[in-house]
Amino acid sequence: MTDARRENPEEPLPDPRAIPHLNNDDAQDWIDVNPLAARHGSRLSLDKFEIPSGETDPQTAYQLVHDEAMLDGNARLNLATFVSTWMDDHARRLYLETADKNMIDKDEYPQTAEIETRCYKILANLWNAPDVDRAIGCSTIGSSEACMLGGLALKRRWQKRRRAEGKSTENPNIVLSSAVQVCWEEFCNYFEVEPRYVPISMEHKVLDGRDLDAYVDENTIGVVAIMGVTYTGMYEPVAKIADVLDAIETERGWDIPIHADGASGAMVAPFLQPGLEWDFRVDRVASISTSGHKYGLVYPGLGWVVWRDVDALPEDLVFKVSYLGGEMPTFALNFSRSGSQVLLQYYLFVRLGFEGYRKVQQYSQDVARYLAGEIGRMPQFQLWNDGGDIPVFAWYLTEEPRHWNLNHLSERLRIKGWLVPAYPMPDDLGGLTVQRIVVRNVRNGFSRDLASKLLRDLKKEVDYPESLDAPIPGPAHPGAFTH
Structure with missing residues (x-):
């Protein structure tokens, strides 16, 4: 919480030794307050699962929650969710x-x-x-x-x-x-x-x-x-x-x-x-x-x-x-x-009108079809669909024996920050696994430029397991299916 500002910079920082769980095996049940974000005399540690006995300074409480939320994934690189992640300043x-x-x-x-x-x-x-x-x-x-x-x-x-x-x-x-x-x-x-x-x-x-x-x-x-x-x-x-x-x-x-x-x-x-x-x-x-x-x-x-x-x-x-x-x-x-x-x-509805909505959805679909076309040309993949309905498409591995699967690829893309889910299709398809990309929101969403960067990383992360002579160590498990 290094960007928080104390109201009186002249006050001495709280004593870190006041944190009750230092060197304590139960530390996972506590959350630390950075001394730079705490007022003099404030508590430096909070139990995660019990309401505090007294009040917390609002700036300290804000910074604590703010920093917790920072640990979530980057919404712009989340190609799993259908849900809107951006609205304009007026909204x-x-x-x-x-x-x-x-x-x-x-x-x-x-x-x-x-x-x-x-x-x-x-x-x-x-x-x-x-x-x-x-x-x-x-x-x-x-x-x-x-x-x-x-x-x-x-x-x-x-x-x-x-x-x-x-x-x-x-x-x-x-x-x-x-x-x-x-x-x-x-x-x-x-x-x-x-x-x-x-x-x-x-x-x-x-x-x-x-x-x-x-x-x-x-x-x-x-x-x-x-x-x-x-x-x-x-x-x-x-x-x-x-x-x-x-x-x-x-x-x-x-x-x-x-x-x-x-x-x-x-x-x-x-x-x-x-x-x-x-x-x-x-x-x-x-x-x-x-x-x-x-x-x-x-x-x-x-x-x-x-x-x-x-x-x-x-x-x-x-x-x-x-x-x-x-x-x-x-x-x-x-x-x-x-x-x-x-x-x-x-x-x-008032801001965009019919034409505004059409432009937003058309741009998203154009990006989806561009990505689908490029991924469909890769010899390792077969498209399930091309994004021609809603701006969403999926693909699966071709049948040649490989030392990796789409769950491995999803994990490797996650290292780069990309959230591209791999998940099993319904049982009727005999255990078929697909990957899916959802393209949404023009502004602060998934642009053609970001799509090109994804393709670059995708091809790089495919080349690595393709070059191996043995299976990737350890099992890759399907990620959570995001609706």
Whole structure:
């Protein structure tokens, strides 16, 4: 904490001998305060796992936490995460000014609530809702909560229909790709819905409607179509899936809706692939979710879900609660949270407009395709996809025997500061491991120049294990899979 300033430089520094755990075997349970950052007479050590008995000087407390956070990775070199890591100065100022607004308290903060409505209406327009005035939506903590709300609406609609027909509401199921994001596994577990996973393969890299009739039945509450598979960034063909479900309804009478999980792609496709029919132009799409904090470009903590119309969101899922002086409707798994991210989303909609978003996403995709093209030309690698959907792509090793694997390469790139994850694909692919790069954010994000530097380091780190006559010592373990 050498950059902290003591208020009175003339005061003597605290005595380092006052640190209670010097030469103590329990030192890992304590955190040191640099004497240069501490006031005279202040404590020089804090227990990590107990609240201090007294107050700490704010500058000292700030510097302590600041220095702890410094140990995290460099966000600009993190090619694993989809989450936004930069916003401009105006956004950061707005963030600080509005962090105290409670999103759930619509009576106390009616304008923030109004702006939330504007945002989901903007998204309903962007996603081609047939009647924006009848569309309904809400903000969430992230797209995982948004997916769960979409799934709950599917389940409740199915239950109401079954009861009206005098049929059992036991054993609901939902159909998913085996490459689905883990939040859907959580949904099925938490809300007692049977997941039915359609396996992907080298020939069918996404859920594309193949053999769908073998997975659906009268208890199917819906099919999830992913706009930007987490593993690889590929779109699942929503319109093609809908065509298969249309044929199933004609033959068997089962009206099965689609939830479009657009965590990333719902904020990319409208700008880069406007002619692609995946949204409410497809009649069978009942709801769409997205992450405001991914390609929506907002800091972490924001998701959105929008339903085609009020009929797609059962009214009995919406609670009307009295809170802090007024009655308000709410549909959420969370309650109190800051309204700042909602206001930041609106700021970006106003600041960038359609053309600004298009430029940001196009630049990211251009960088992704440049990188994919260069990596695809390396003889050691085979591309899984080329970044032509969202600005994300993945690759795997060619089949020749090697003394190394992608986990080794990921570890070697980490030494250079690059976070490029290697992780196993779903079991259907027989243990295939891929590496994935996510390109996001033009400004202070991943530029063409940084991409060239990554390629330089990547080729260098591939040349080293390729030159070895024996396997790299020690096993390389798969890193954590970053969503």
